[in-house]
């Protein structure tokens with residue numbers, strides 16, 4: 001269960017004056033529903049996704065996951081909590097150019113987890129599911145293949161929380177549908193917490209909840 005209370009985030013502009021990006025009085029969400037976050041460019045969607053997993057510091061307010069208040073954790077504890085609970089798909093993928101797709105998907109295994117044959121099997125199976133050649137040079141991949149590599153990496157350790165920033169933005173309808181189906185199934189069948197930023201009409205149509213960010217404030221749109 002996610003509970004966001006009185007969350008405020010601001011940034012500094014080039015003239016060093018601060019501007020508010022998020023001002024969210026209350027937002028709660030449970031695992032098992034597929035949530036899509038929409039909003040115009042610059043409305044704060046990425047900032048919100050990063051704030052709810054503790055990657056973005058808040059000026060005020062609280063983000064609770066169950067009994068854990070992220071704002072009360074030290075940075076090290078917050079990083080460990082995120083590593084143990086969250087699969088993140090970044091908007092710019094954040095892949096390592098020098099590594100193959102397979103090795104990119106195995107990167108989370110570097111942090112305290114043994115790199116066993118079963119992990120390689122799982123990483124290979126995820127890449128196969130999303131139609132990415134496992135051992136090609138990353139620089140030879142299309143943008144869509146890179147995006148699917150980032151998605152596979154986020155799922156590597158079967159996280160309880162999946163946060164995906166525009167995960168179908170570079171995909172055609174067919175490979176986008178594979179990602180959307182997987183996100184829905186992670187929520188509905190595996191009971192995961194799944195939230196994706198998206199403008200993709202197919203993703204919005206598949207959502208159980210559509211929440212909209214406008215000038216830092218959240219509103220909810222009725223679905224189906």
Ligand SMILES: Nc1ncnc2c1ncn2[C@@H]1O[C@H](COP(=O)(O)OP(=O)(O)OP(=O)(O)O)[C@@H](O)[C@H]1O
Pocket residue numbers: 011012013021039040041042043044045046047048091
């Ligand atoms: N580190 C930062 N420092 C200063 N301003 C920032 C920083 N990060 C984001 N911003 C600004 O905060 C606002 C919200 O950015 P954010 O990336 O969250 O928007 P978004 O809704 O995800 O946009 P998009 O759909 O274009 O990706 C924008 O005006 C952006 O320029």
